[in-house]
Amino acid sequence: MPLDIRELPSPMDGELTELTDKLRKVDFPTLGHYLEEGFCDPLLQRMAGTEKLVGRAITVRITATDSTMLHHAAGLVGPGDVVIVDCGGDRRHAPLGEVVVNALAARGAAGAVVDGLCTDIDALRAVGLPVFAYGRTPLTTKLHGIADGSLGAPLSIGGVAVHTGDLVLGDANGLIIAPASRLAAVIDEAIADDAEEPDLIAQLWEGEPLGSLTGATETVRRLQTSG
CATH class of the missing domain: 3.50.30.40 (Ribonuclease E inhibitor RraA/RraA-like)
Known part of the structure; x- marks a missing residue:
């Protein structure tokens, strides 16, 4: 070649x-x-x-x-x-x-x-x-x-x-x-997510279930009732 x-x-x-x-x-x-x-x-x-x-x-x-x-x-x-x-x-x-x-x-x-x-x-x-x-x-x-x-x-x-x-x-x-365009499309939302994470972790240590905070538990319940 x-x-x-x-x-x-x-x-x-x-x-x-x-x-x-x-x-x-x-x-x-x-x-x-x-x-x-x-x-x-x-x-x-x-x-x-x-x-x-x-x-x-x-x-x-x-x-x-x-x-x-x-x-x-x-x-x-x-x-x-x-x-x-x-x-x-x-x-x-x-x-x-x-x-x-x-x-x-x-x-x-x-x-x-x-x-x-x-x-x-x-x-x-x-x-x-x-x-x-x-x-x-x-x-x-x-x-x-x-x-x-x-x-x-x-x-x-x-x-x-x-x-x-x-x-x-x-x-x-x-x-x-x-590609730069692909990263540019998500970077602002990703930075915002990082800024919210310390509060999420603090709530976990206060006893809040992860699924309740992320909405996963509600999703599971909805899937159970619709199945």
Whole structure:
């Protein structure tokens, strides 16, 4: 397959920056109340970094053993970008290590996601950039220069279709990758839900049944009488 190199998006505009600011405020599992798609394989977990990940996807596809395209892409990303690496299903070689992650952090990237493995885990944790992967290994990719790969083209990561420009959300619970328009449609309601949650929890500790507070008990009663 020939190289597929596409033009990367311009820096994030004011509208997108406003949305990402809102997304940093929400509890990501709250979005799970409103969305069904965009949730990556739960085995794809945060390996480094402690902060929430919010950024814009920049997609990179490499072969199992050759990270030439990733090294090229690392010099092109900008502030707020999240490099998303498709290794073609490989679970033996690590394209993300100390040098690549430092290169991304130096350019202001928000994080990195690999549909595979990472390495240099202690160094990655020292850098602090959020890195999501399926695991760790000392076996690394090389710079073979194989004419196969892509930059900016659609990918599938953790079972989720990803396009450059999609928004990437990650924390200790896992990853969400979705178009900005889809997240914009639910973010305000999700933030409102988060604001109401402390009162709900307080009522639980005061003895109120959860089903009474959420309406689930009334629903069950209605189903019983209508069955």
